[in-house]
Amino acid sequence: xxxxxxxxxxxxxxxxxxxxxxxxxxxxxxxxxxxxxxxxxxxxxxxxxxxxxxxxxxxxxxxxxxxxxxxxxxxxxxxxxxxxxxxxxxxxxxxxxxxxxxxxxxxxxxxxxxxxxxxxxxxxxxxxxxxxxxxxxxxxxxxxxxxxxxxxxxxxxxxxxxxxxxxxxxxxxxxxxxxxxxxxxxxxxxxx
Numbered sequence: 001x002x003x004x005x006x007x008x009x010x011x012x013x014x015x016x017x018x019x020x021x022x023x024x025x026x027x028x029x030x031x032x033x034x035x036x037x038x039x040x041x042x043x044x045x046x047x048x049x050x051x052x053x054x055x056x057x058x059x060x061x062x063x064x065x066x067x068x069x070x071x072x073x074x075x076x077x078x079x080x081x082x083x084x085x086x087x088x089x090x091x092x093x094x095x096x097x098x099x100x101x102x103x104x105x106x107x108x109x110x111x112x113x114x115x116x117x118x119x120x121x122x123x124x125x126x127x128x129x130x131x132x133x134x135x136x137x138x139x140x141x142x143x144x145x146x147x148x149x150x151x152x153x154x155x156x157x158x159x160x161x162x163x164x165x166x167x168x169x170x171x172x173x174x175x176x177x178x179x180x181x182x183x184x185x186x187x188x189x190x191x192x
Contacts, residue, residue: 029102029111030106053119071115074111
């Protein structure tokens with residue numbers, strides 16, 4: 001059965017279950033605050049915030065509300081905070097029976113907005129003031145910044161294969177970062 005797209009986000013929320021509506025409203029407000037330049041549209045039958053060539057969406061499903069299109073790199077960078085909730089690929093699931101972590105939603109959406117801006121401008125979305133080694137190429141710096149990594153300590157919590165998934169991180173960047181971690185007595189996390 002083909003689902004008919006609602007005409008706008010208000011209609012989407014109004015058609016949702018009574019249990020999901022409050023969380024959907026909070027998601028909407030958090031996304032509007034975190035990505036104020038985005039256009040609010042309906043895409044693939046769910047509320048979507050389109051920003052440049054990127055987008056982030058949210059919606060209701062059985063037992064949870066989802067935040068879609070955040071990206072695996074951003075999810076990996078914030079996994080400690082996201083762990084209490086469910087994830088699947090580039091989606092974060094917020095159970096309806098738990099309070100919505102509004103600050104976390106804003107942080108994730110802002111990170112995605114920064115990633116989109118970086119791809120649009122070809123520049124760093126944020127100024128890197130970190131302990132990353134000198135000589136780290138611009139694509140690697142952009143990838144780390146877009147994923148929310150700002151320190152070697154953060155990198156010590158992820159595995160090398162997870163880091164390699166970031167577009168812009170190549171063998172030279174991995175080698176430089178590995179040596180910088182070792183100089184501090186740290187290493188990449190063990191592969192699970």
